[in-house]
Amino acid sequence: MNIFGNTHGLKANQVRRLERLSRRHIPADRFITQEFARHLTELSHELGRQVGVLMDRRGGVTHVIVGDARSIELPDWGRIRAGRGRLRGFRCIHTHLGDEPLNRDDLTDLAVLRLDAMIAIATDSDGLPGLVYSAALRAAAVGTDPVEILDPLPPTQLDFGFRAWIRDREEDLAREDTTRDVVDGERAILVSVTAGRKPDDVDAQIDELKELAYSAGVSVVDIVKQRRPRADPKYLLGSGRLQDLVIRAFQTDVDLVIFDQNLTPAQARNLSDKFELRVIDRTQLILDIFAQHARTRDGKLQVELAQLKYMLPRLAQRADRSLSRLAGGIGGRGPGETKLEVDRRRVRDRVSRLEKELKALRGQRSERRRRRTRRELPVLSIVGYTNAGKSTLLRALTKSDVHIADKMFATLDPTTRRLRFPRDREVIITDTVGFIRDLPTDLIDAFRATLEELSDADLLLHVVDVASPDVERRITAVRQILADIGLADTPELLVFNQADRLSGGFAGGIGSSLAQRYGGVAISALKRAGLRDLLVHAEDVLWCEESSDRRDVRLVAEGG
Numbered sequence: 001m002n003i004f005g006n007t008h009g010l011k012a013n014q015v016r017r018l019e020r021l022s023r024r025h026i027p028a029d030r031f032i033t034q035e036f037a038r039h040l041t042e043l044s045h046e047l048g049r050q051v052g053v054l055m056d057r058r059g060g061v062t063h064v065i066v067g068d069a070r071s072i073e074l075p076d077w078g079r080i081r082a083g084r085g086r087l088r089g090f091r092c093i094h095t096h097l098g099d100e101p102l103n104r105d106d107l108t109d110l111a112v113l114r115l116d117a118m119i120a121i122a123t124d125s126d127g128l129p130g131l132v133y134s135a136a137l138r139a140a141a142v143g144t145d146p147v148e149i150l151d152p153l154p155p156t157q158l159d160f161g162f163r164a165w166i167r168d169r170e171e172d173l174a175r176e177d178t179t180r181d182v183v184d185g186e187r188a189i190l191v192s193v194t195a196g197r198k199p200d201d202v203d204a205q206i207d208e209l210k211e212l213a214y215s216a217g218v219s220v221v222d223i224v225k226q227r228r229p230r231a232d233p234k235y236l237l238g239s240g241r242l243q244d245l246v247i248r249a250f251q252t253d254v255d256l257v258i259f260d261q262n263l264t265p266a267q268a269r270n271l272s273d274k275f276e277l278r279v280i281d282r283t284q285l286i287l288d289i290f291a292q293h294a295r296t297r298d299g300k301l302q303v304e305l306a307q308l309k310y311m312l313p314r315l316a317q318r319a320d321r322s323l324s325r326l327a328g329g330i331g332g333r334g335p336g337e338t339k340l341e342v343d344r345r346r347v348r349d350r351v352s353r354l355e356k357e358l359k360a361l362r363g364q365r366s367e368r369r370r371r372r373t374r375r376e377l378p379v380l381s382i383v384g385y386t387n388a389g390k391s392t393l394l395r396a397l398t399k400s401d402v403h404i405a406d407k408m409f410a411t412l413d414p415t416t417r418r419l420r421f422p423r424d425r426e427v428i429i430t431d432t433v434g435f436i437r438d439l440p441t442d443l444i445d446a447f448r449a450t451l452e453e454l455s456d457a458d459l460l461l462h463v464v465d466v467a468s469p470d471v472e473r474r475i476t477a478v479r480q481i482l483a484d485i486g487l488a489d490t491p492e493l494l495v496f497n498q499a500d501r502l503s504g505g506f507a508g509g510i511g512s513s514l515a516q517r518y519g520g521v522a523i524s525a526l527k528r529a530g531l532r533d534l535l536v537h538a539e540d541v542l543w544c545e546e547s548s549d550r551r552d553v554r555l556v557a558e559g560g
């Protein structure tokens with residue numbers, strides 16, 4: 001039998017005594033016995049360290065663990081999760097030097113390893129057992145504590161029928177679990193770790209992550225925020241917060257944990273080992289939404305390529321056990337119904353095949369564009385933050401039936417329509433994929449080809465949702481991306497959309513004051529208000545004229 005923990009500095013006879021512990025038993029129906037407790041505390045007292053065992057339901061010792069004066073570390077359990085709602089059938093009985101109740105480490109182990117019980121026996125100054133502190137898991141509604149702390153009692157008073165006790169608990173846990181399965185969709189905890197940001201910014205950022213989660217079909221059951229001066233290189237979070245979070249994840253029985261900050265490959269690995277759950281970051285969440293929304297062949301290839309490129313460094317040194325956890329579900333799903341490939345070599349092959357195919361498609365696309373420009377129609381491109389109302393505007397202007405949804409990244413593939421201005425003037429108008437702050441670079445790269453279409457634009461209609469909480473930051477984020485893809489010099493008209501949602505009403509209020517400040521127009525694409533004004537402005541830029549008589553401009557698409 002192996003002893004878990006560091007036996008360094010122990011005498012040979014002490015190690016032998018620890019080994020002999022593994023042959024001990026207590027009667028199967030007992031929770032703990034006075035004799036066993038005393039045996040542990042005496043040994044612990046002599047070693048000056050915590051000593052513990054894992055005990056199965058027959059009362060046999062399966063693991064012996066020696067710690068230091070303050071803690072023991074339970075053996076790595078393999079990565080097999082206990083069945084949902086099931087316990088693993090082991091309890092941990094260990095000593096505390098002195099009269100110390102269960103601490104946070106103890107409770108974390110209880111929850112994560114799904115032990116039958118966590119038991120700590122106080123050791124007095126003579127090495128005799130004092131009070132026994134124990135805790136067990138119980139079926140608990142979300143938001144209530146799943147860990148039940150039992151009254152501390154001397155070992156003689158803890159002599160109750162263990163089998164019936166554990167059977168009842170397990171049945172409760174299993175019952176709770178079946179009720180939970182009715183709720184479909186994946187459940188997640190959102191986590192944000194920030195350094196020195198203003199609380200307002202953090203809140204806006206978390207709201208956005210929530211919206212992203214919603215767009216991916218994930219229900220958010222909890223949000224955890226931490227501010228730290230510096231991110232922890234290993235886990236991003238501080239260790240105390242991490243432990244709380246692990247318990248919370250168990251408690252709320254979530255399927256995954258989503259970090260707002262990008263995780264390094266090492267952090268992602270460390271965290272998913274700690275949680276025994278899928279852990280993804282904002283980039284992966286966005287990639288997942290893209291995967292769900294990609295419709296055309298082109299879009300699907302681009303998304304898959306971005307996903308694989310993102311995953312590749314994360315697949316390094318990963319053994320199979322962790323891979324299976326990555327596969328499938330939010331963050332592990334490819335475009336269409338497929339799961340993402342998780343084998344390194346196969347991923348590389350696939351990446352080069354996708355790149356080739358995309359190159360071919362790019363050729364076809366530029367051919368199409370050449371034909372279009374030969375006709376010399378001006379091009380108006382609608383750009384803007386995701387969910388700002390770009391597609392709604394295209395629909396309102398052209399009366400076409402483009403896809404609109406209150407989801408982020410509803411549009412992935414560029415849609416092109418014709419729009420007639422008065423005097424038989426015609427333009428091409430295109431709707432594009434939405435932007436978002438800190439757009440993952442793999443995605444920008446993947447969508448570069450699509451975004452290249454924007455380089456033909458004679459005017460960018462930059463649509464802004466005026467009712468969003470951080471209008472100006474979103475404008476900046478969009479302009480940043482436009483600059484990144486070399487469009488800083490293309491004329492831009494700011495279109496303050498969704499003005500109908502402002503409390504001041506459409507005409508007055510923030511909408512038009514913003515519009516004035518930025519030299520843009522306030523509209524409501526949904527209510528089709530302000531479109532005429534928008535077209536007048538667009539016309540001015542496209543044909544470089546000050547319309548002599550603005551009332552002359554009729555909105556052709558609107559009026560027929």
Ligand SMILES: Nc1nc2c(ncn2[C@@H]2O[C@H](COP(=O)(O)OP(=O)(O)OP(=O)(O)O)[C@@H](O)[C@H]2O)c(=O)[nH]1
Pocket residue numbers: 384385386387388389390391392393403404405406407408409410411412432433434435497498499500501523524525526527
């Ligand atoms: N109240 C109001 N809602 C609007 C307006 N314009 C768009 N919306 C709503 O905003 C949501 C997003 O609209 P979309 O047109 O899909 O937005 P988008 O910018 O194309 O979004 P992505 O393609 O996902 O980047 C939808 O629920 C629209 O109905 C508006 O002027 N007023």
Ligand SMILES: [Mg+2]
Pocket residue numbers: 390391392403404410411431432
């Ligand atoms: Mg859209």
